Amino acid sequence: MFWRRRKNEDFSEEIQAHIALEAERLRAEGFSAAEADAAARKRFGNVLSAEEQFYETNRWLWLEHLRRDMGYGLRVLLRNPGFTFVAMLSLALGIGVNALMFSVVNALVLRPLPVEKPGELVFLENNHFGIGQSFPNYRDFRDQNQVFSGLMAYRVVQIELDSRVGTARTWGYLATGNYFDVLGIQPALGRFFHKEDERGEGGSPYAVLSYGSWQARYGGDRDIVGKTIRINRHPYTVLGVAPRNFHGTEVFYWPEVWAPMMMEAQIEPGNPWLENRGTFNAWVIGRLKPGVSPSAATANLNTIAAELSRRYPDFDEGLQMHLTRPGLMGDVIGGPMRAVSFALMLMAGLVLLTACANLASMVTARGADREREIAIRLSIGATRWRVMRQILTETVVLAGLGGAAGYGLAQVLSKLLSAWHAPMDFPIQFDVTPDWRVFLFAFAVSLVAGIVFGLAPARHAAKTDMNAVIKGEQLGWRGRRIALRDVLVVLQVAVCFTLVASSQLALRGLQRSTDIHLGFQPQGVSVVQFDLGLAGYTEERGRSFQKQALEAVQHMPGVTSAAYSNSVPLSIDENQNSVYPEDQPNLKASEVIAAATYEVSPNFFTTLGTRMLAGRDFSWHDDRKSPDVAVVNVAFAKQILHTDNPLGKRFHRGPGGPLMEVVGVVEDGKYETPIEAPRPAEFVAMEQHYNTTNTLLVRSSLPQNEVVANMRVAMAKLDPDLPLFGVGGLDQVLGLAFMPGRAAAIALSTFGILAILLAVTGIHGLVSYAVARRIREIGIRVAVGATPAQVLRVVLGRTAWLMTVGCAAGLVLTLALGKILSTLVYGASPRDPLALLGVLTVIILLGLFSSWAPARRAIRVDPVMALRHE
């Protein structure tokens, strides 16, 4: 008891010393030993009372009480291992889910970027292109504003990186010279590039490596600084390594290399845009000067924007700027992300609330057994506040234990989540490792949960009528009014129904989505992707390489068909073109329809398994010397050319672009997401429209891994240094397109299982409580001849009624939420009576299952025992 100033024993000893001294003095005055002793005691008065007084003046008394209550609470919990286990489990799940959700929200929304004074950073957006700014505009903003202490621009880029472990196509940032200085970070090794390092276009071949890249590709070599590495086959000098926790300014994107913006032409070959005011390719982050508000900064930017709009009406007319938070690509991802996070938090909160409700009813049900204990405590002088505190301490202890388990669960799950890589060719990664904020959150949630679910039973206990209880009178079932407990059970059943139903609908939707008509047959197709531009190929060399590669894979064993294209449908690399029918070359911007666009080789449709409905496929004769031809889909013919027979019709590809003649029609397919409505698509000949990004496709009867291995060998023979990416079966490469639906189904199923667990404990708690309260009544009923069925009706009637109401509410909720669900998961429709009926059956079974044990107890009531009771 280290917090006590002085022990009770010490005080008793002092009193004994006092009495001894007094007695000695009295003996000295002439009393006999016995007389002196007695007189001294009498003179001192009530020793016990003095000791008690001392005990109560102790200022740490409440702590002492807390310690005792906690000890008692723990003993009570240990005595009821079944209850403790169920309670801790539901709390651990409830709190664990909340802590996990919170660590996701924390990682994506709350945790500031690991840079200096992150609160001062703002992300610039405009009304024309959202998050992109043109580089000339950026320069004007940078040089003319009065509100930023620094304004930097950067861009996500693909690069080919030649390192010790071979060449790889990977991802990085182009960044202006002031990038690191505006962010205010220090390198882990070497130095960063600065404004002075910008020596005109192409004049600063420097690179900064990310910590992860330095470790993985260069083995953490401390002498890397000053060495030359090859990016896109050009030499770059490594200046330094970024700190370990810094992954750029996008929380989900982990680049490997930062290169100066001035190297744009080398990094993005064939696409110089630094001097082009019409290309809105740069992302811009500014650091506000101290004391400048975001609204003042916006006003200043808009003054400059108005000037730009006047001076460059072709590009900037009506340009307006606004500011958002950096980290999630401004509002593009940030907006929906914040909304989804909020929805998930709300759902997790609901789960915890139901867990608390369960525990409240379980503790109250147990309280019925403890009524005598409490009545005795009250009658020997415990205050009601003291009794309430005792019960609250117990529930908080329980919540603390559950919270600790839940936090551990969240730790494990978030580690898994952090290690997860999206199945795509893009370095998406989150760091959701719980930090102190998550710990604090879990702690606070546990404490609040403990108080919330302890409050009702504590209040109930404090209202105990000690006389009635000690005399053995049952207070009887007064619960004809609607109790909070009943409302909670209805809520629980409704939530459970909704979650289980939604996950069912989502799963059935997913099942159906494998039968979606994609407009091509991904099974049996294997792909490799490569970028000839990054690898430094000229157009001539690139064209011949494409043919050689196709030749090589065509002769592999088992290959029935092969082709190449710039990209495949449903991959992240989706391009669109504005299309103008031949007779309407001057459509207004609002009337132009954009079509998905692909540059493909002959046999592309055969290889992919897309049906040709009319006309012909491309041939090797459709080359640079012959007229431009195109294949379109049905939606293109109907929506853009307004005809069922588009063969021979012509259109412009892009404003003022080349005139294309339609030579073939293919079936409609899915291009961006598997759940989109039919949209126009055009296919043009790669021979006529060269593209450096290539996907080589083969259809083969051999197993996929064999085909892929053969393709790697064939490609390595042609150019051993060419990095391949997106290698695998086409259905694997398309995994991303189906990810939102799968993620939604997984999340819903998890929540559904949680909801089932909680509903089971909830209903169990309710029925147990009902039986415990009515043991005497049941005894009387049985004594006067009630059959088991009649007893069950008494005990379960109310529960059945509550469950009916809950299911009805859940059904309404499911139908209402069905719309949202169907946007996430293809084919998930709430109008699925079979699925809903299934859910209803599950809930009824759950109800039966969870009331089984208490109902059996009710049937087995022995009237003699019940009536003699105590």
Place this chain on the structure above:
Amino acid sequence: MATRDENNRIALLQGTLDLLILRTLLFGPQHGQGISRAIQAQSDDELLVDHGSLYPALQRLEAQGWISAAWGVSENNRKARFYQLTKSGKQQLTRETNQWKRLAAAIGRVLEPQKSEG
């Protein structure tokens, strides 16, 4: 020695016990029983120290830091807890003594007004 008629003694006013304890300790460290005896003796047996309030008072003064305590041995070789005045306790004693004197004088003036007028 005759039995004392304890009913005739004056019960201590609230708050005055603290002052008397501090005053008693001015002469040196003393244990609880000694303090109680000293107060009784110095007041010519007029003041009765109730032990039920003596120890809580000592406890209180110790908590305030005006006295400190340590186990020691009494003159007749008994183990006892000895209390000692601290520096801030001495200051407190001066303050309280002044206050008490002013209070006593004021009460005296109210009870016998003619004297203060004359």
